[in-house]
Amino acid sequence: MHIPDGYLSPATCVATYAIMTPVWIYSARKVAKEVDERKIHFLALSAAFSFVIMMFNIPIPGGTTGHAVGGTLIAILLGPYSALLSISLALLVQALLFGDGGITAFAANSLVMGLIMPFTGYSLYNLLISKNASIKKKVFVSFVSAYFGINLAAFGVALLLGIQPIFFVDEKGVPLYSPFPLKITIPAMMGEHLLLFGLVEGIATALVLNYIFKLE
């Protein structure tokens, strides 16, 4: 799900940075207000968790791979703003050190994996769950929320990649950046995430929450 450098036009990159900069600042301020040393440990842990879980690539027939992100999981545990920060930081390290996801596309990747995914999962979870729900119900709802969270994020990636050949072509009409139109990017991204990676994200979320809820 990491968009590399070169797939998005400069205009798209600027636009995503313009969206994400205030979001990052707002979240950082919000989290900084309520943070204490204990919470920093949890934030560090979730950033590390998200970083490493994205390294578990799962192959699907057709020659591509994908992975879970843990966006909804972190959002349920620490709140969506904390999730946004820790995932963005994990993405930054991936981009800077390992070339996984572009620098110019860093804001776009943070937008889908740091903003769309945890906020979707978190909102859905809170919409469906009542305060005194049983652990079983909470775990099941977390599975569903994580599934939708990652799929909406995948849809975001498909849109970002797919609009490139509509707006950014040279004088002969040849695409300058991502060459695939929406009718290819949407089925490609959604197919694999609806069928497999969404389930993987859901199961990972449910397993961890099941463990933590039982501890509490």
Place this chain on the structure above:
Amino acid sequence: MALCILSPIGIIVPNLFKSGGAWGEWGSDELKEIAGFVPSGLIKFESVWSSPFPDYTFSFIGVQGLFWESLFYVFCAFIGVAVLSVCFCFWKLLLRKNEA
């Protein structure tokens, strides 16, 4: 920690299935095979940044094979976690300073 050590599963399993990289994350060489051409703007911005450990490998050490790739993958997992931990340690120090 355990996840770091297990992380090579993330490259060994795709390797067993002979899968390539993730959809839409190809380099220009792979893209040429898939799309038939490489968009000119993509070439221009593709190498805007060269990371020290591209694709979680230590490419400057000239060894190849799944074993080494797996080993480097674990190292990279630890490096990543270490860098992130340092960031949060700084934050913690900052917090202490502000409280003091």
